[in-house]
Amino acid sequence: MIRFLKAAVRGIKNELRAGESGWMSLNGSEPWASGGKSTPSGKRVNAASSLEVSAVWDCVKKTAQVISTLPLNLFEKGKDNSRTRVENELTQILTTSPNREQTAVEFWEAMTAQMVLKGNGYAERLYIGNRLVGLRPLLNVHPVRTNEGSLRYRVYDRGKSSELPDNKVFHLRGFGGGDGLGMSAIKYGANSIGAALAADETAGSVFSNSMLAAGIFSSDIVLNPEQRGQLQTLIDRFTGSRRAGKTLTLEAGLKFQQLQINPEDAQLLETRRFNVEDVCRWFGVPPIVIGHSAEGQTMWGSGVEAIMLSWLTTGINPLLVKIEARIRKDLIPIEKRGHWYFEYMREAMLQMDSKAKGDFLLKMRMGGFMSGDEGRDKLNLPRRGGNNDELVVQTSMGLVDTLGKEDK
Numbered sequence: 001m002i003r004f005l006k007a008a009v010r011g012i013k014n015e016l017r018a019g020e021s022g023w024m025s026l027n028g029s030e031p032w033a034s035g036g037k038s039t040p041s042g043k044r045v046n047a048a049s050s051l052e053v054s055a056v057w058d059c060v061k062k063t064a065q066v067i068s069t070l071p072l073n074l075f076e077k078g079k080d081n082s083r084t085r086v087e088n089e090l091t092q093i094l095t096t097s098p099n100r101e102q103t104a105v106e107f108w109e110a111m112t113a114q115m116v117l118k119g120n121g122y123a124e125r126l127y128i129g130n131r132l133v134g135l136r137p138l139l140n141v142h143p144v145r146t147n148e149g150s151l152r153y154r155v156y157d158r159g160k161s162s163e164l165p166d167n168k169v170f171h172l173r174g175f176g177g178g179d180g181l182g183m184s185a186i187k188y189g190a191n192s193i194g195a196a197l198a199a200d201e202t203a204g205s206v207f208s209n210s211m212l213a214a215g216i217f218s219s220d221i222v223l224n225p226e227q228r229g230q231l232q233t234l235i236d237r238f239t240g241s242r243r244a245g246k247t248l249t250l251e252a253g254l255k256f257q258q259l260q261i262n263p264e265d266a267q268l269l270e271t272r273r274f275n276v277e278d279v280c281r282w283f284g285v286p287p288i289v290i291g292h293s294a295e296g297q298t299m300w301g302s303g304v305e306a307i308m309l310s311w312l313t314t315g316i317n318p319l320l321v322k323i324e325a326r327i328r329k330d331l332i333p334i335e336k337r338g339h340w341y342f343e344y345m346r347e348a349m350l351q352m353d354s355k356a357k358g359d360f361l362l363k364m365r366m367g368g369f370m371s372g373d374e375g376r377d378k379l380n381l382p383r384r385g386g387n388n389d390e391l392v393v394q395t396s397m398g399l400v401d402t403l404g405k406e407d408k
Contacts, residue, residue: 037187039194043201047117050186053196055276058290059283060117066316067323068109071095071345077338086340090132090331094342098135099126110137111172112319116283119182121172122153124164125331132331135170143171143181151180170330172323189282196275284315312349320344347378368393 036046043049050056074091075083098107107123114121114137122141126134142154151166174182186193273292280287286307287293327342347360361378364370372388383389 037190039190041191041194041198043194043197045186045190045194045197047186049197050117050193053193053200053275053279055196055279055290055292056117056186056193056283059280059285060113062285062289063116063283063316063319064109064112066312066349067112067319067344068105068107070320070348072104072342073345074340074342076340093132093134094327094331098123100134102137107135107137112323114139115172115174115182115319117184117186119174119176119184119187121174123170125168125170127168138169141169145179170326172326174322185282189279192275192278192282196279199275284311286311312346316349317346320346365392366394 036044036049038044051060072095074086074088074094076086077083095104098104102110111121111123120141120143122138123135124138125132126136138153138155140156142156143151144154146152151169151171153164153166153169153171155162155164172182173180174185176182276290276292277287280290280292288304288307289311324342324344328337328340332340332342347357357378361370361375365372365375368391371391373383373385374389376383376388
């Protein structure tokens with residue numbers, strides 16, 4: 001009992017220490033707005049400014065939401081490559097409640113967003129004694145390599161600094177450098193993101209005055225300064241998107257000549273379109289996923305279905321494998337690493353496609369890989385029991401050489 005109380009006290013002290021230094025503050029985007037890289041476009045690119053670009057926001061959001069909502073299960077290996085699903089305290093942490101404030105979906109969404117955007121996602125491992133009791137996300141983390149070769153993590157929050165050893169931090173690495181850290185998409189893609197920010201700002205400036213692309217006033221009469229001032233006041237009453245559609249009365253020989261959008265402004269629109277596709281390349285997300293289709297491409301059909309499948313295969317699945325491997329290396333107890341492993345249920349990505357899911361379940365059932373009750377489990381239907389829990393296989397096919405011959 002005394003040993004348990006001492007362990008609990010140590011856990012509480014660890015939480016208080018983390019709350020004073022490493023626990024994220026409520027000041028919102030401040031840790032995301034720090035640092036950054038200057039670009040030739042004149043815009044400074046960091047995590048916060050990058051998310052102002054709608055393409056960046058949606059690429060990060062879509063990837064994080066897909067991964068965070070996939071079921072994650074713990075399995076134990078058995079004889080003959082069999083496996084048994086395991087429920088314990090670790091599965092509760094990773095699939096239900098990682099900490100006092102977040103659900104598992106919220107936690108994995110935040111960790112994946114950090115990993116995709118900044119190349120690295122960090123969470124503090126909370127212990128009572130030697131027992132892992134929770135995971136708490138960390139922002140504003142600066143990893144350093146010690147002389148002994150291990151990583152230590154400097155955490156800055158509310159003007160204070162603390163340092164955590166590598167065995168107290170759950171560290172997800174994105175696409176990767178050889179120094180033990182993931183490579184940041186916003187660091188290496190800063191020029192592309194900066195160009196998108198500059199184009200958005202320029203477009204806002206260009207189109208803030210609706211008269212700019214509408215036309216020009218001309219007159220054969222030379223106006224004096226007072227008349228020019230009166231004309232400018234008149235024009236201001238009809239300028240701006242909120243005043244669009246009002247009727248302007250012209251006097252004293254004034255003529256209005258309507259203009260098409262000039263080539264420079266048209267090129268700006270093309271630039272903004274290109275920036276969406278360029279940003280998508282940095283995050284490995286097909287533009288169609290964020291609602292941007294190429295010229296002549298439809299948003300529906302088998303072509304889009306193939307693109308989505310490619311994204312799930314080449315974009316989402318590698319991230320799932322990374323997370324599974326990191327959980328196995330850092331969170332599963334050493335004595336269980338050869339027997340326990342976490343695995344995402346990839347087939348859950350078919351959940352919204354009833355036809356694809358139906359075909360999948362039918363093939364699994366008819367091929368002898370899945371029983372009827374196992375298929376009903378996938379559909380959240382109650383088990384029927386009896387023969388429905390047996391494996392079956394179609395037997396209508398036979399050998400050509402035996403056709404027409406009687407069994408002896």
